[in-house]
Amino acid sequence: MPLAVILTALPVEYLAVRKHLTDLKEEMHPQGTIYERGQFVTVSQQWEVGIAEVGAGNAGAAVEAERALNYFKPDVLFFVGIAGGIKDVDIGDVVAATKVYGYESGKVSEDGFAPRPALGQATYAVIQRAKSEARKGEWVERLHNATSAKPQVFVAPIAAGEKVIASRESELFQFLRTSYNDAIAVEMEGYGFLQAAFAYPGIQTLVIRGISDLIEDKNADDPEKGNEENRQERASQNASAFAFEVLSKLEMEGAQSAEPEETSVEPNRPSFFAYDDGWVGRESLIQNLSDLIRSNCRLLMLLGITGIGKTALGERLSMEVSDWLGNDWSQYQQENFDDEQQSSDFSSVAARWLEKWGELITPDDRKDPQRLLSRLLNHMRENCYLVQMDSLENILQGNEEEGWNGFKDEWWLKFFEAYLKAGSCKSCIILTSQDLPGQLEKVGTRSTNFWYCQPLSGLEKTEQITLFEKIKLDVAPKSESRLYLERIGAAYEGHPLALRVIAGEIKNKPFEGNVIAYWNRYGNEVEEVEKAIAEAQEGKSTGMDKFQLDRFTTTLRRNVRSRLNKTFVRLKEDASWAYIMMCETSVYRCAVPEAFWLSHLKDWDRNEDEQKAALDILRERYLVDYSMEDNQCLLRQHNLIRSTSLEHLKNM
Numbered sequence: 094m095p096l097a098v099i100l101t102a103l104p105v106e107y108l109a110v111r112k113h114l115t116d117l118k119e120e121m122h123p124q125g126t127i128y129e130r131g132q133f134v135t136v137s138q139q140w141e142v143g144i145a146e147v148g149a150g151n152a153g154a155a156v157e158a159e160r161a162l163n164y165f166k167p168d169v170l171f172f173v174g175i176a177g178g179i180k181d182v183d184i185g186d187v188v189a190a191t192k193v194y195g196y197e198s199g200k201v202s203e204d205g206f207a208p209r210p211a212l213g214q215a216t217y218a219v220i221q222r223a224k225s226e227a228r229k230g231e232w233v234e235r236l237h238n239a240t241s242a243k244p245q246v247f248v249a250p251i252a253a254g255e256k257v258i259a260s261r262e263s264e265l266f267q268f269l270r271t272s273y274n275d276a277i278a279v280e281m282e283g284y285g286f287l288q289a290a291f292a293y294p295g296i297q298t299l300v301i302r303g304i305s306d307l308i309e310d311k312n313a314d315d316p317e318k319g320n321e322e323n324r325q326e327r328a329s330q331n332a333s334a335f336a337f338e339v340l341s342k343l344e345m346e347g348a349q350s351a352e353p354e355e356t357s358v359e360p361n362r363p364s365f366f367a368y369d370d371g372w373v374g375r376e377s378l379i380q381n382l383s384d385l386i387r388s389n390c391r392l393l394m395l396l397g398i399t400g401i402g403k404t405a406l407g408e409r410l411s412m413e414v415s416d417w418l419g420n421d422w423s424q425y426q427q428e429n430f431d432d433e434q435q436s437s438d439f440s441s442v443a444a445r446w447l448e449k450w451g452e453l454i455t456p457d458d459r460k461d462p463q464r465l466l467s468r469l470l471n472h473m474r475e476n477c478y479l480v481q482m483d484s485l486e487n488i489l490q491g492n493e494e495e496g497w498n499g500f501k502d503e504w505w506l507k508f509f510e511a512y513l514k515a516g517s518c519k520s521c522i523i524l525t526s527q528d529l530p531g532q533l534e535k536v537g538t539r540s541t542n543f544w545y546c547q548p549l550s551g552l553e554k555t556e557q558i559t560l561f562e563k564i565k566l567d568v569a570p571k572s573e574s575r576l577y578l579e580r581i582g583a584a585y586e587g588h589p590l591a592l593r594v595i596a597g598e599i600k601n602k603p604f605e606g607n608v609i610a611y612w613n614r615y616g617n618e619v620e621e622v623e624k625a626i627a628e629a630q631e632g633k634s635t636g637m638d639k640f641q642l643d644r645f646t647t648t649l650r651r652n653v654r655s656r657l658n659k660t661f662v663r664l665k666e667d668a669s670w671a672y673i674m675m676c677e678t679s680v681y682r683c684a685v686p687e688a689f690w691l692s693h694l695k696d697w698d699r700n701e702d703e704q705k706a707a708l709d710i711l712r713e714r715y716l717v718d719y720s721m722e723d724n725q726c727l728l729r730q731h732n733l734i735r736s737t738s739l740e741h742l743k744n745m
Contacts, residue, residue: 097133097169097340098143098161100154102282105322106174107146109329113235113337114142122164126157134602135341142340143167151195151253151285158289162296169219169297169343170290173336175328176251176280176302177258179269183304185244185327187335189223190300191215193283194252194273212250213287218364219297223339224248225366228431231651232338236330244331248434251302252276253284258308266308278302297343301336303328344369362422366429366483368408371563371593374556375406382406382547383413386479386521390545391513392537395525397549397715398734399656400590403525404429406549407481410523418479426480430487437488439504443469446480462504470511473520485526486714491667498531498713506532513540527660529713548715551587551731554579560589564596566608574608577616584622585642588733594652618645622732629682636682637743640736657737664714670694670703671710675730676745679738684720684727 101107111117114131121127126145133140143165147157154172162170176188195211226232227246252273258266269279283300290298305328306321385393393410395403411418411425418424426446430437435445443465444454450472458464473480488505489498500506512518513536524533529546537544552560558568558578567574585591598604599611612619618641625638643654665672677693691704699707711717718729730738 094139094141095169095343096141096143096165096167097171098145098165098167099171099173099336100145100147100157100161100286101172102147102149102154102174103325103329104146105325106329106332107144109326109333110144110173110336112330113333114144122160124160126160126164128161128164133337133340138344140340147282149281150255151282151288153285154282155285155289158286162289162293167296169340170293171298171336171340172283172286172300173329173332174280174282174302175305175325175332176278178278178304178307179252179266179276181249181277182247182307183245184307184324185331186304187244187246187331188251188278188302188304189215189220189227189246189248189335189339190251190278190283190302191220191248192250193287193300194250194276195254195284195288196252196269196273196276196279197254197256211284213284213291215287215299216294216297219299219339219343220248221364221366222342223299223301223335224432224434225429226335226338226342228429228433229655231655232335234647234651235334235338246335247277250276251278251280251283251300253280253282255281257281278304279308299336299339301332301339303330303332305329362412363425363427365405365408366427367402367405368412371560372405372409373559373563374552375402375409378547379406379409379413382410382545385545386410386414386523387417389542391518391521391540391543392509392545393521393523394529394533394537394544394546395523395549396529396546397527398731399527399660400588400653401549401551402589403549404481404483405589407483407523407525411479411481414479418477424476424478426478427483428480429483431484438502439508440465443508447472450476450478466504466508466511469508470515473512474515474518476519478520479523480520481523481525483525485524485530486528486663489526489528489530491531498528500530500532506536509533510536513537513543518543527714529715531713551585552582552589552592553587554582557582557587557592560592561596564593564600566596566599566606577608577612580616580619580623584619584732586732588731590656591642591649591653591733594648598646598648615645618642625682634683634685635680637680638682638739640732640739642733642736643740644736653733654737657733660714660716661737661741664710664716668707668710670697670699671707672741673697673745674704674707675711675716676738676742678728679730679735679742681729684718684722684729686725687728690728 099110101110114133117129117131119127119129128143128145130141130143133142145157145161147154182188192212192214227248233243252269256265258279269276280302286300287298290296305325382393395406397403426449428442440459440462444459447469448454452468488501490501491498561578562568566578568578569575581595582592599608600606604611621639625636643657644650664675674690674693678690690708694704694707716734718731720727720729
């Protein structure tokens with residue numbers, strides 16, 4: 094069983110952490126430190142967690158961190174607590190520290206104090222996990238007293254010293270703003286904690302802080318945000334909730350997990366967002382796409398609905414062609430446009446890539462996108478890089494007149510045009526997107542030898558069974574469990590994310606692998622789908638069915654419904670008529686002619702061009718499934734998409 098240690102400075106922080114644990118038992122270190130050890134159970138694994146309240150100050154935090162490391166020998170070490178906000182943050186927000194400055198490190202001379210920056214850094218893999226969980230926002234569901242105002246999470250630097258800062262007018266506050274101007278919060282333990290952890294590079298280490306005050310009027314009562322005690326409690330609870338969300342997604346060797354045991358990993362392989370040892374299927378597709386990457390494909394697009402496995406496939410492909418990279422993972426770059434903490438304009442991204450690849454980027458360079466484009470293009474032409482760009486839909490925009498899914502920043506289009514037109518190029522880019530970028534498609538058609546577009550659908554029936562088998566569910570050929578799993582797989586049309594969530598629920602408490610018990614509890618939701626399909630085959634092709642495939646359990650709501658709703662919200666904001674068409678056509682239980690779909694906007698007095706434009710948007714966003722019957726092209730919605738569509742239709 095993996096083991097984590099979480100340290101706090103204050104009682105309010107300790108109690109917030111403690112609420113997430115069960116079966117707590119007290120232990121005493123030989124030198125007197127009192128710990129509690131408890132259990133933290135997630136959908137996919139079980140953690141043993143040791144906690145301690147160590148008091149304020151960097152020196153004390155360093156001593157206690159070292160003591161806890163030697164006593165517990167943990168896989169993960171967190172410091173969780175509160176901090177004061179310096180900039181950009183608000184009360185209740187959470188900061189996961191990429192690094193912590195020891196701001197009191199420096200030299201005092203007759204000319205005054207000259208800072209000599211000292212810092213402690215969190216480990217790379219846990220920073221990446223924190224960024225991923227910050228983007229998803231699912232951590233707020235762990236809050237015991239959730240409010241309508243959703244706190245933000247920042248993955249950014251903070252500062253730590255021995256002084257309590259209570260005024261923005263103080264010299265110390267001004268010093269921080271001047272000398273450590275990227276730090277967004279200040280506290281008193283993080284630097285010492287990370288310095289102690291530095292000697293243990295194999296342990297995942299992170300400092301997580303909730304913002305309890307904004308420096309000015311630190312101890313004052315605020316009618317809106319409460320008194321100091323209330324603010325500290327709220328900040329502690331938010332920081333703890335995020336910490337345990339991060340912990341729930343970390344997978345360690347020895348975990349009691351719904352996933353198979355880990356295999357050996359190359360020491361410098363990146364921490365992937367989606368690919369793990371639970372991967373199954375798509376073997377022939379992987380072979381075909383990896384052959385393209387090894388040949389002359391410069392731009393490979395993976396397209397499909399949310400959760401269908403685009404990011405995981407891109408990461409799996411990078412594993413398959415690692416020898417093409419010379420097994421040098423420094424040649425692999427992943428950019429995820431779901432990360433709201435990082436700028437997504439071309440200049441910012443290009444500068445990040447070039448700096449990672451050893452290029453010096455000056456302030457003048459950052460202001461000159463043409464110079465950055467030329468340097469980036471030359472670098473990618475002359476060197477073998479594999480770049481994966483995920484969630485491209487987040488940097489696209491459009492309108493009714495000029496069409497949808499163009500780039501928000503025109504320099505992205507200029508870059509891809511130049512990249513595909515270049516006389517030679519050693520690199521390859523993998524793009525994943527829910528939307529087909531219309532501008533990029535036009536560019537690609539002029540460079541057909543260097544461009545390939547691959548839409549993704551669900552897992553095949555045999556692949557679905559393999560997925561359940563890897564999670565150690567009963568899939569014996571004639572078992573009753575297998576029949577129920579096959580029915581679940583069919584209802585979800587092989588959607589990988591949904592099936593993995595369900596498999597994890599079956600594997601863990603309270604079902605403990607009992608497929609039949611799970612079916613007895615939730616099988617009626619699958620039967621609703623089967624009933625609708627049967628009625629469609631009997632000629633009852635429409636109906637307001639009670640599909641709840643996306644939300645009948647907590648984990649489905651957290652991991653599946655929330656992602657689908659983002660897709661529908663974006664559609665509603667970008668293209669209201671396409672959204673209306675999507676909602677209204679959810680009444681069709683089976684595939685129907687295109688004219689049926691178009692007719693729904695005719696009832697809204699939309700002309701033929703507007704009707705077809707709305708349908709084109711749904712096609713470009715892969716929200717329509719096609720089938721051929723009797724030499725006729727028919728349209729339908731994926732069962733999981735239809736589940737969400739019906740809910741939105743009811744709310745219209």
